[in-house]
Amino acid sequence: MKPAPFAYERPRDVASALAAMAGDGVVKVMAGGQSLGPMLNLRLVAPDTIVDITGLAELKHVEVAGEELVIGACVTHADIEDGRIPDVTRGAMQRVASAIAYRAVRNRGTIGGSLSHADPSADWVSTFAALCATLSLRSAKGARLVAMKDFMLGALESVLQPGEMLEAVRVPVMSPSARWGYVKSCRKTGEFAHAIGAVLIDPEAGRARVVIGAVEAAPIIVDNAEELFGGRITNDFKSRFDARVADTLLSKAGMSDAADRHIHVTILRRAVAEAAA
Amino acid sequence: MNSVELTVNTRAVKRDVEPRTSLADLMRDTLDLTGTHLGCEHGVCGACTILVDGVPTRSCITYAVACDGADVTTIEGLDDDEIATELRAAFTREHALQCGYCTPGMLVSARDLVKRLPDADEKQIRIGMSGNLCRCTGYVGIVRAVQSVITERRARDIAPEPDGGRKVLGPAGSGHKACVSSQKLMPAQPAVSEPAAAVAPLDIPDFTPSTTLEQKFTVAHAPAKVFALFDDIAAVASCLPGATLVGTPRPERVEGAIRVKIGPISANFNGAARVERDEANLSGRILGIGSDQRSRSTTQGEIRYRLVPQDDGAATRVELSIGYSLTGMLAQVGRSGLVRDLAGRLVAEFAGNLDRRLSGDVTSAPSAAADLNGVSLILGLLRERATNVVRRLTGRGGSA
Numbered sequence: 001m002k003p004a005p006f007a008y009e010r011p012r013d014v015a016s017a018l019a020a021m022a023g024d025g026v027v028k029v030m031a032g033g034q035s036l037g038p039m040l041n042l043r044l045v046a047p048d049t050i051v052d053i054t055g056l057a058e059l060k061h062v063e064v065a066g067e068e069l070v071i072g073a074c075v076t077h078a079d080i081e082d083g084r085i086p087d088v089t090r091g092a093m094q095r096v097a098s099a100i101a102y103r104a105v106r107n108r109g110t111i112g113g114s115l116s117h118a119d120p121s122a123d124w125v126s127t128f129a130a131l132c133a134t135l136s137l138r139s140a141k142g143a144r145l146v147a148m149k150d151f152m153l154g155a156l157e158s159v160l161q162p163g164e165m166l167e168a169v170r171v172p173v174m175s176p177s178a179r180w181g182y183v184k185s186c187r188k189t190g191e192f193a194h195a196i197g198a199v200l201i202d203p204e205a206g207r208a209r210v211v212i213g214a215v216e217a218a219p220i221i222v223d224n225a226e227e228l229f230g231g232r233i234t235n236d237f238k239s240r241f242d243a244r245v246a247d248t249l250l251s252k253a254g255m256s257d258a259a260d261r262h263i264h265v266t267i268l269r270r271a272v273a274e275a276a277a
Numbered sequence: 278m279n280s281v282e283l284t285v286n287t288r289a290v291k292r293d294v295e296p297r298t299s300l301a302d303l304m305r306d307t308l309d310l311t312g313t314h315l316g317c318e319h320g321v322c323g324a325c326t327i328l329v330d331g332v333p334t335r336s337c338i339t340y341a342v343a344c345d346g347a348d349v350t351t352i353e354g355l356d357d358d359e360i361a362t363e364l365r366a367a368f369t370r371e372h373a374l375q376c377g378y379c380t381p382g383m384l385v386s387a388r389d390l391v392k393r394l395p396d397a398d399e400k401q402i403r404i405g406m407s408g409n410l411c412r413c414t415g416y417v418g419i420v421r422a423v424q425s426v427i428t429e430r431r432a433r434d435i436a437p438e439p440d441g442g443r444k445v446l447g448p449a450g451s452g453h454k455a456c457v458s459s460q461k462l463m464p465a466q467p468a469v470s471e472p473a474a475a476v477a478p479l480d481i482p483d484f485t486p487s488t489t490l491e492q493k494f495t496v497a498h499a500p501a502k503v504f505a506l507f508d509d510i511a512a513v514a515s516c517l518p519g520a521t522l523v524g525t526p527r528p529e530r531v532e533g534a535i536r537v538k539i540g541p542i543s544a545n546f547n548g549a550a551r552v553e554r555d556e557a558n559l560s561g562r563i564l565g566i567g568s569d570q571r572s573r574s575t576t577q578g579e580i581r582y583r584l585v586p587q588d589d590g591a592a593t594r595v596e597l598s599i600g601y602s603l604t605g606m607l608a609q610v611g612r613s614g615l616v617r618d619l620a621g622r623l624v625a626e627f628a629g630n631l632d633r634r635l636s637g638d639v640t641s642a643p644s645a646a647a648d649l650n651g652v653s654l655i656l657g658l659l660r661e662r663a664t665n666v667v668r669r670l671t672g673r674g675g676s677a
Contacts, residue, residue: 156540
């Protein structure tokens, strides 16, 4: 239960962090270490070097730029929960943050670390997909933007390339007419979710974005979810929600267990109900 | 050994530590502050919860080097703390402890809740204390104790502090020694080298897979040709991402290794396999067993295949059924679904490679030692595939 020995580097800025990542052997970036720490202790991961990026002021920077909130990768769940950063999602992110794991974990766990770890059950993976967020990735070659919906490839696998790190999350300002719903099912409070439903529904614009998360793979993202609501998004979307369509979506995604599908559909229905409330 | 400076219970402390030393181990083993308890050592049980920069953190998954310059308070440092004193009295009154093992962590988390919660709502207290496990007393007394302290303090007009007193961004404990120069701390001893390859097991036992994945695809080749490929062990192995063979393969015994990677976890299963064929039914199976020394895990796997002639024998439908079981540390992560997702992707890539190989596209075949690293690889391979192949992939991996 003690990690294998590793070397430790705490760079002074992003550029030197990227240089450190290009070092010899297996190099792993660590932020709050709330996902990596357990894996190190269990020796499931034994890197040669850990690059600690929590000292980098650039990664704790937050600003509203135009129609987006740009959040540095090393901002913690508790920072969001406590409202230490501005909010453009009318409280949606704050509510999600407050239910991640436990307070002691939220005080160190970061949004960037959580997304980079790409655990299908992580709250931000589904939340940012539903909020249409974009991720800013940086490597020695420069920066690139990737939509959250395209970021995850599978369980613990993302488009992050070797030598590339997540720098910031860009969250668009939520429209005043948009309705938000987020529900997860955990066997024990704070443990990994077994099902996540995240919906952003804008009846005025006739648009709905639906995310079914914690499917042990990349989340199922329905960009334009009209089919889930009988063809069009109106103010009565709650009563128009078609559970059979959701069940078919899950079947098509390879979820063969009817009980698993039932839990996911139920959680999604609750998320829709929350958005309508 | 590397130097770390901390303020521990208001006392300045400077110690040499290994980078892998957790804050909990530094407190207990070096500073003799054994009031901090270690339960699970992977952030689940909450026994090690201490205050870093005034807020609760898990000291078992927080490394001391990462908190250089931080302010640390352990249970020993809360002797004269007003809230902790009230909580100790309430814990005693409400029988909120029995063996006492979880109590230091309970008190630290409870103190934080007393500060932050606006009122003594039982549900909120239970949620707030859910990250601290008690295995003997139960939670009724603990919840009552926390409730009573919150109620008393609010009655005394002591306002809640929703942010627990934290005003700066970033992980608690970080940012104090934001380096003026990059520093590299070396471990006390060199990192362990890759363990020597395990000896392949003598027996390749039959087993019942705990998970089975199905794949089907159709290739524009006669069944006999496809069946011949399955007889070529080296060819089949080259289609399996991460697989390498050792020595000369014989049907009754093939030795080799398969390297798999799931996020930051990688495992190298060394083992052996045997091959069975049923010529009359154009079917067969490959059965193997392997173990990974680093994670002390063992996997058993089988690839069953059945070939069905299509278009009067001009084409063949390949039906694969791939089953596996996993035991040991890797299986104990408790997240079998993650392994299943990886297996699904492996199987999809294996099917794609077989399909390409059968189509005669060997030039762009991946090297046998290539690790599976993300679906991008699979997608890239599928995109490259020869266009004259009629393919149909079904199942979860195929939709990846």
